Amino acid sequence: MAPTHPPKIPPPPAPHWKSAKGGAVAATPASASETDDLFLKKAWEIALAPAKAIPMNAIMMYMSGNSLQIFSIMMTVMLFMNPIKALSAVGSTFSRYDNERTHARLWPVKLAFIALQLATIALGIWKVNGMGLLPTTRSDWLAWERERQPLEYSAPIFQGAFPQ
């Protein structure tokens, strides 16, 4: 029942916002190769960040058990959502460090990032399998199996009248 149109609010008085980049500009300009090295270093940091999360995720998945409860389901969903989001935005994640010089050198970084995201997804799949949600057993396909059709036809004998 949230209002669809916010009420009209008068413009705020003179801003007192601090500049976001305010303190970061007073530095000597580095050379291009130094900048590229810095870029790559930064990119590696970003790429390896998921690796730090994997052990924690694994512990959490292990602890939350295999029962189907809202908590474990939500965690498992997050385990898939985040890597997929990250994978769909690989280009934009590293675009800041991407220029003509670093472009080729960024490939291993990107691959490492993708591999780690896939590892997280693999963790999720392991978890889902543990929860029994993957159709890997015979019983999962039982509903598609059919009763054998008999070639002969026998009619049930009339059993209404009990012996007199």
Add this chain to the structure above:
Amino acid sequence: MRFFSGVLLLPCFVASVLGIFKDDAYHTDWHIPLIGPSLPTSTFFHQPNQDSKASLIYSLTDRSILAAINPKDGELVWRQQLKESAVNVARAGNGVVVSATGTSVSSFNAGNGRLVWENAFSQNVVDLRITPANKVAVLFADGVVRLLDDKSGDVAWEWRELDRCADDVLVCAYGDANFLRNSTDVPLSLHVTKSTLTVASQSLKKLWVSTIDLATGKSTSSTTHISTAADIPAKHQAHHGDELLSWTEESGRTLKFVALPSTTPASVAIPNDVVETVLLSSKDDVVVHFKTHGESWAHVYKVDAKGVASEVYAVRPRLGAHSAISLNSAGGKTYLVWTLPNGETVLYDVAKEEALASYTLINATEIDPRHSVSEVVPRPDGTSFAVRTFVSSAAPGFVGDSYLIRNGELAWSRKESLVSVVASTWIELLDPSTEEIVEELDAETHKSVGAAYVHRVTRHLNELSLYGPAWIQALPQRILGGFVNKGTEMPTGKWRDFFGFRKFVIVITAEGGVAAIDVGRNGEVVWQASLVNAGEKFRGVSGIYEVRKGHVGIVCTGGSYVEYNAFDGIEVLKQDFTPSVLSTAQVDTQGGKKIIIALLSNNKAIALPMGVDAEFDSVHLTVKDSTRSIKGIRVSPNLISSPTWTFVPPVGESITTIEGRPAHDPVASIGRVLGDRSVMYKYLNQHMIVISTVNPTAATASIYLIDSVSGSILHSATHAAVDVTQPIVATVSENWVIYSYFSDEAAEGTAKGYHLVVLELYESEFKNDRGSLADADEVSSFKGAGKPHVLSQSYVFPSAVKAFAVTDTKQGITSRDILALLPGTQGIYSIPKRVLDPRRPVGREPDAAEKEEGLFIYTPVIEIDPKSIITHKRKVMGLKKVVTTPSQLESTSIVFAYGGDLFGTRVAPSLAFDVLGKGFGKIQLVATVVGLTIASFMVAPMVRKKQINARWSL
């Protein structure tokens, strides 16, 4: 807006509030207690105790049930099931009703039906009388007369002189082992006068009477013969008079009666066309009632002080084969009440020829009286009377229905004839929501997509204009009705209710009557018809099937096929054929219709109804030939029957039961999922039948599972030390078989008691394996379908089981309950199938995987839990068979039991998971929704204000 749509949706929830929970007891189930056809000499009006003004009707029936009926409303005050026997006698004593069935005599408190005493003897009882001192005189089949004490039932004296005296030639000596007995001596009846007892017996084709002094038990005079060349059918004993002895002579053409203690008989000639003669007496008034096939009349006699009878008058003949006369004394006068076939009652004074009163029955048609008892009370004005007559009828097909006619008005009736129901079939009722548009729906399926769409939209628009306004008008009432929870009324006529709880069951009585019982409306009889004409004997039913929507087809053993409209009982078709029928089966034709294949006694097969073109594939039937052989018969499409196999059990065994899978036995899953998510594939063979045999000499019982197409034995088991006199009953469904037997002597490793054995059949003993046929889509019984892997387990059950039934639901998804019909008045007990599971771990707790599978530790004894008795507190009597059918709700199965009483209920083996229970808090739910809506409307501005303030404060 959403709020309002929520309110509009409410009725949808409310409408579905109905279900099967414990508080449904006495709401969803019904019970019609029946006692059976009353016996003419053992039915009477009687005051429960001396100082009570009102009297009850006491009746002993041919089912050996002694009952007290309230004459006001026809309700049973009490009833007692006595030992079933061919000889049943009941007499009224002071404050008690004494009855004899078989060899035992019991006395019941007339007011509450409690047993006062019971005394069992070695011989069958022939006759029983109450003496003026309220003692019980009993005549036994060996000619012994015993006087039993009224308080304790102990023998006061014994009289054993019948054999010694009845024949002058033979002398018998009692008291030692080698006594000589005249075997032609047949005791017939016992008569009580003030101080003496008279025993009538037949010996050397003569009728003899012996008189015994009541006080001492000694003969007062020597035995005399009072007749020559007597035929003496037992039914010519006096009805209500203790002092009258009657018999027929000359092959039934002369009726003689003698008013004891006189020995001079009066003689009445019986006209040639008379088929039934009934003699009634009350003190010194005697009435002889003659019935021919077309009319009936009566002669009234008066016996004078010397014992000489003279005719007073004759009652004019009236049309109608069946009529009943009863005598009743009141205020020093004796009244004769004559009930005519159309229910008309004529009242006479036995002293006067003119009728005192005549009452025409308005509210009933033919009642076909067989015998009656009446109670006449003259009103103070002297000219009008209060007459009530209890009539037992003999309509063709329905023998024993009882009526109470009170001054020409049918006060109540009891359908006692339905006690003899032998067969039944279920009839689906029509769905009111689709029945009217069935043609239109059919048209839509045959049109192209576009045309069908246009057709549907126009149909919906038409329906909206047709039903819409009425629906909206009825809306407030429906919402209100949902809250007051008064329960939905079952529809009438041929319409089913929304959940399909209302179904008809068409039953057939042993006498050839057909009745439609509305299981949804407490067992109301909707219509009835007769398969026999008056006077014909019914030879039994060989098949009753729902042949198409709303039609029931009945195959009579005698050689006829009758089809009725199942909704109104109108006979649609009747075909006669010869010779008689051995067995029948219902077969699907290629056109999706159903026909009946009947195997005749000359081994030919015919398709019923005759003359209908029906193409069907060849069908295999199973016929029980004798107790030593079962035959498999193949009927080819051109109706040529040829035997395919014969099953003969090992020497000494005789076949007791054959059971097959029910016609409707849906299987939701073809495998059983184990705890580790592997699958055990069920062995699902539609041809599987179970045969049980007993070997009386070796005291063994065997079970054979047979493929009814190929005749191959799939599995067999033999149990030692079985009491073969107790019934062995079995049932089959899906991939399992359950049977019960009584294990007698404790043989090696068995327990004495009733055993329930479950067999579960799987395609292979290995998991995830479909056996030798592997992925094959088709299976032929002839091409080595392989033997099943059988798991079995045995349980001890505290009670005998008379019959089994398995709950049946629409899709078979709901778990099954096994309904075990227990003997006596114990009712129907439901055992969940998961209790009878051969995979339950024995001697250890189940492990995690087994727990996940729902298994629990094996306990050898299944205790009877009173909560699982689906007849709960009701005392059901004489039930012989239980049948089940699905309702429209997957959770619910409809149950009907017959064979004595009639009982119907609904069961939900997995609880009512698809309907809301009665305890569902509709009011709380609506109140919560309304409360939350109001609260959110109130809180919304406050939250908005707070959010704005929060922004500004930053």
